[in-house]
Amino acid sequence: MLTFYNKFSDTTISIVLMLISGFSFVVMHSAAKYLSDEVHIFEITFLRCALVIFVLAPMIFKEGTKCFITKQPKYQFFRILTNSIAMLCFFYGLTITTLSQVTALNLTVPIFTTFLAFVFLKEKLKLRRLVALLVGFLGTMIVLRPDVSINLGGFLILTSAFIWSISLIFIKKLTETDSAVTISLYAGVGMVPATFIAAYPYLSVPSFNQWLIILFIAITGTLAQTLLNSAFKRGTLAILLPLDFLKLVWSVLIGYTLFVESTSYTLWLGGFLIVASSSYIAWRERK
Numbered sequence: 001m002l003t004f005y006n007k008f009s010d011t012t013i014s015i016v017l018m019l020i021s022g023f024s025f026v027v028m029h030s031a032a033k034y035l036s037d038e039v040h041i042f043e044i045t046f047l048r049c050a051l052v053i054f055v056l057a058p059m060i061f062k063e064g065t066k067c068f069i070t071k072q073p074k075y076q077f078f079r080i081l082t083n084s085i086a087m088l089c090f091f092y093g094l095t096i097t098t099l100s101q102v103t104a105l106n107l108t109v110p111i112f113t114t115f116l117a118f119v120f121l122k123e124k125l126k127l128r129r130l131v132a133l134l135v136g137f138l139g140t141m142i143v144l145r146p147d148v149s150i151n152l153g154g155f156l157i158l159t160s161a162f163i164w165s166i167s168l169i170f171i172k173k174l175t176e177t178d179s180a181v182t183i184s185l186y187a188g189v190g191m192v193p194a195t196f197i198a199a200y201p202y203l204s205v206p207s208f209n210q211w212l213i214i215l216f217i218a219i220t221g222t223l224a225q226t227l228l229n230s231a232f233k234r235g236t237l238a239i240l241l242p243l244d245f246l247k248l249v250w251s252v253l254i255g256y257t258l259f260v261e262s263t264s265y266t267l268w269l270g271g272f273l274i275v276a277s278s279s280y281i282a283w284r285e286r287k
Contacts, residue, residue, distance in 0.1 A: 010234040010235065011234070011235050011239060013234055013235075014230075014231040014232075014233075014234035014235025014239070014240060015231075015235065015239070015240065015243065017227045017228075017230050017231035017234070018227075018228070018231040018235070018240045018243045018244075019243060019246065020227055021223075021224045021225075021227035021228040021231060022224075022243065022244060022246055022247045022250070023247075023250055024220050024221075024223050024224035024227065025220075025221070025224040025247060026247050026250040026251050026254060027220050027254070028048075028217050028220040028221040028224060029251070030251075030254045030255075030258065031213055031216055031217045031220065032044050032045075032048075032217055034213070034258070035210060035213045035214070035217070038210060039204065039206055039210055039214070040199070040202035040204075041091070042091065042195070042198040042199040042202050043199040043202050043203055043204065044214060044217060045087070045091070045195045045198070045199065046192070046195035046196050046198070046199035047199075047206075047214050047217075047218070048195075048214070048217050048218045048221050049188050049189075049191040049192050049195045050192055050195075050196075051214070051215065051218035051222075052184065052185065052187075052188025052189065052218065052222050053185065053188065053189060054218075055218050055219050055222040055223075056181060056184060056185055056188070056222060056226075059181045059226075060181065060185070063179060063181055063182075066179075066182075067179060067181045067182045067185060068182075068185070069182070070174075070177075070178050070182055070186060071177040071178060072173065072174055072176075072177055072178065075170050075173050075174050076174065076178075076183075076186045076190070078170050079167055079170035079171060079174065079183075079186075079187065079190075080186065080187060080190035080191065082163050082164070082166050082167040082170065083164070083167045083187060083190075083191060084190075084191060084193075084194035085163050086160045086161075086163040086164040086167060087160075087191070087194060087195070087198075088194065088198065089156045089157070089159050089160035089163065090106070090156070090157060090160035090164075091198060092156055093152075093153045093154070093155075093156030093157040093159075093160060096151075096152060096153035096156075106157055106160070106161050107137065107161075107244075107245065107248065108137075108158065108161045108162075109161045109164055109165050109168070109241075109244065110133060110136070110137070110241035110242060110244045110245065111133060111134075111137060112161060112162050112165035113165040113168045113169065113237055113241055114129075114130075114133055114237060114238055114241050116165055116166065116168075116169050117169060117172065117236070117237040117238060118238070120169055121169065121172060121173075121237070123236050123237060123238050124236075124238065125238055126238070128280070129238045129239065129242065132242045132277040132280050133241065133242045133277070135273055135276070135277040136242050136245035136273065136277035137245065138270075138273060139245065139248075139269075139270040139272070139273030139276075139277065141270070142269055142270030142273065168232075168237070169237075171183060171228075171229060171232055172232050172237055174229075175229060175232045175233035180226050180227075180229035180230040180233060181226060183226075183229045184222060184225045184226045184229060187225065188222065188225075242277055245277065248270075
């Protein structure tokens with residue numbers, strides 16, 4: 001198995017991990033959307049974080065007690081803090097604005113993070129990466145056709161996107177010393193207090209079938225986060241973040257298949273630009 005992986009560069013492996021991570025995030029969000037008709041979204045979020053340590057148990061057993069030790073507690077603290085603030089802004093904003101505006105504004109994360117990585121991590125911002133990033137964002141705007149007006153909800157979502165981008169910078173710094181499992185473990189456990197506060201007014205006792213879906217959400221969400229950490233450990237943010245736009249394509253495909261959501265010519269045009277920009281990055285950076 002190791003011989004097989006050794007045939008590929010860290011960049012290639014990081015791209016594959018990022019793609020699987022993005023798809024896993026979309027699957028988790030789809031499951032959460034499905035369940036949110038029966039269980040409040042805040043409670044789903046809280047239980048997903050609370051179950052992280054159980055989902056990670058096999059990897060914790062493999063790594064041993066070292067996965068509980070971080071070499072950068074300061075960055076872990078600020079990562080958890082920024083993640084919590086971003087989450088609270090996101091969920092409150094979600095309740096007072098339109099879904100299209102939420103999705104559009106949240107996809108500014110790759111742009112924010114790319115420039116933050118350029119400034120604080122000194123990552124190179126090559127012209128082809130920048131162009132691919134902007135083309136992917138253009139494709140997203142064509143698909144979503146969002147309302148350009150920014151209300152309080154939109155402002156909170158944009159604030160959430162920027163703060164989450166800062167959190168991604170902390171994750172990238174943590175990958176220099178901590179394992180992907182350690183980063184996921186600290187994030188999941190560290191997010192429990194904030195998500196519990198948000199969920200407390202809506203707490204209920206899920207049924208057996210609801211617990212199964214919640215467990216599925218916890219597994220896919222933890223897998224997505226751990227793969228994201230692994231991708232960040234191997235590759236640069238400037239290469240990986242344009243691939244994040246593919247989440248929109250996968251969301252549309254799942255939405256059409258499971259939720260019978262309609263499609264239009266703008267969806268296919270924008271989707272083509274998103275896939276083209278992401279594929280170009282992956283092809284140009286392969287080694």
